[in-house]
Amino acid sequence: MLKRYIKHKLAPLYFCLIITSCVQEIQKPDNTDIKIIDFIVDYDQTNNEIFLQVNTELENQEITMVFVEIFSEDNLFDTLFVLNDSADNGDLISSNGTYSGLFYLMLSFQSYQLNSKVITETGVEIIKSKTLHVEEQFAPEINKIIFYKKNIDNTYYEFNPDNEPFLIDDSNYVFLDIQLEIMDKNGLEDIDFVRYQINVENMVAEDSCDYIPVSGYQSFPQWYLDFQNSTDSTFIFDINNDYLEEPGIPVKPISLCGRTGITLFKFIVSDQNSNPVAIEQPLLFAKCGDGFWNCDEDCESCLIECGECE
Numbered sequence: 001m002l003k004r005y006i007k008h009k010l011a012p013l014y015f016c017l018i019i020t021s022c023v024q025e026i027q028k029p030d031n032t033d034i035k036i037i038d039f040i041v042d043y044d045q046t047n048n049e050i051f052l053q054v055n056t057e058l059e060n061q062e063i064t065m066v067f068v069e070i071f072s073e074d075n076l077f078d079t080l081f082v083l084n085d086s087a088d089n090g091d092l093i094s095s096n097g098t099y100s101g102l103f104y105l106m107l108s109f110q111s112y113q114l115n116s117k118v119i120t121e122t123g124v125e126i127i128k129s130k131t132l133h134v135e136e137q138f139a140p141e142i143n144k145i146i147f148y149k150k151n152i153d154n155t156y157y158e159f160n161p162d163n164e165p166f167l168i169d170d171s172n173y174v175f176l177d178i179q180l181e182i183m184d185k186n187g188l189e190d191i192d193f194v195r196y197q198i199n200v201e202n203m204v205a206e207d208s209c210d211y212i213p214v215s216g217y218q219s220f221p222q223w224y225l226d227f228q229n230s231t232d233s234t235f236i237f238d239i240n241n242d243y244l245e246e247p248g249i250p251v252k253p254i255s256l257c258g259r260t261g262i263t264l265f266k267f268i269v270s271d272q273n274s275n276p277v278a279i280e281q282p283l284l285f286a287k288c289g290d291g292f293w294n295c296d297e298d299c300e301s302c303l304i305e306c307g308e309c310e
């Protein structure tokens with residue numbers, strides 16, 4: 001309806017412009033300094049809305065019209081939207097040389113060519129083009145969470161938090177490293193962020209430590225996972241980032257009031273189009289003597305449970 005209206009209303013003008021632009025292609029547009037500084041295309045597939053914006057230079061008295069043509073790759077679809085600089089329909093500030101418009105538009109999965117055109121009162125046409133790829137959107141999935149216990153000497157082992165605790169050392173710092181294996185059929189660039197939150201309200205320390213845990217999930221801007229590498233179909237993200245370097249989250253020894261008990265981790269993955277996906281994972285922190293020690297991986301640190309080491 002809108003398309004027909006625009007086309008109908010603008011048909012004579014548009015026809016003239018095409019004719020004029022043919023002439024102008026031969027004559028150099030030397031009577032204007034107007035440039036398209038930026039052309040923004042933001043298509044919202046969920047709400048079928050397209051936001052278009054063309055930034056020209058400030059002195060826009062010479063501009064007669066700004067519009068955007070959209071052509072599909074298969075040539076079966078084309079439309080045209082006129083942008084405004086009157087603080088209307090998605091344009092925020094009037095007469096600032098930025099022309100905008102927000103339009104209802106339902107696009108099928110394919111590529112589109114978008115030509116933004118600025119027409120001056122002398123008939124000069126300035127063009128800037130962009131390509132828009134519209135593809136089916138898939139929500140990200142957390143395939144796997146991998147936990148590692150790491151030591152300062154770079155030794156480490158992987159463990160399964162569903163049936164094995166994280167073992168706190170009596171006198172040395174140890175480190176917790178976590179990786180997430182994420183799948184998103186739209187590719188790595190579609191993943192917006194991978195973050196984590198921690199809930200320690202069930203953790204305890206020795207009486208002399210006077211430890212009172214904070215309640216609820218804690219979240220900090222530095223708590224995000226960085227992309228590390230790709231597998232055939234998934235992406236591995238790791239908690240080691242610019243703020244938290246290898247080997248991982250430092251875990252205090254018991255001698256420095258290290259805490260035991262169950263900590264809840266929440267991992268949140270968001271892409272550009274779906275709602276964030278969250279997974280909760282409990283992890284038991286245990287110390288030597290609690291009866292959980294992994295003597296195969298770490299015998300020497302807990303002789304009371306492991307007895308003689310090989």
Ligand SMILES: [Ca+2]
Pocket residue numbers: 084085086087091092093094095096097098099100
């Ligand atoms: Ca404006």
Ligand SMILES: [Ca+2]
Pocket residue numbers: 137138139140184185186187190271272273274
């Ligand atoms: Ca996606």
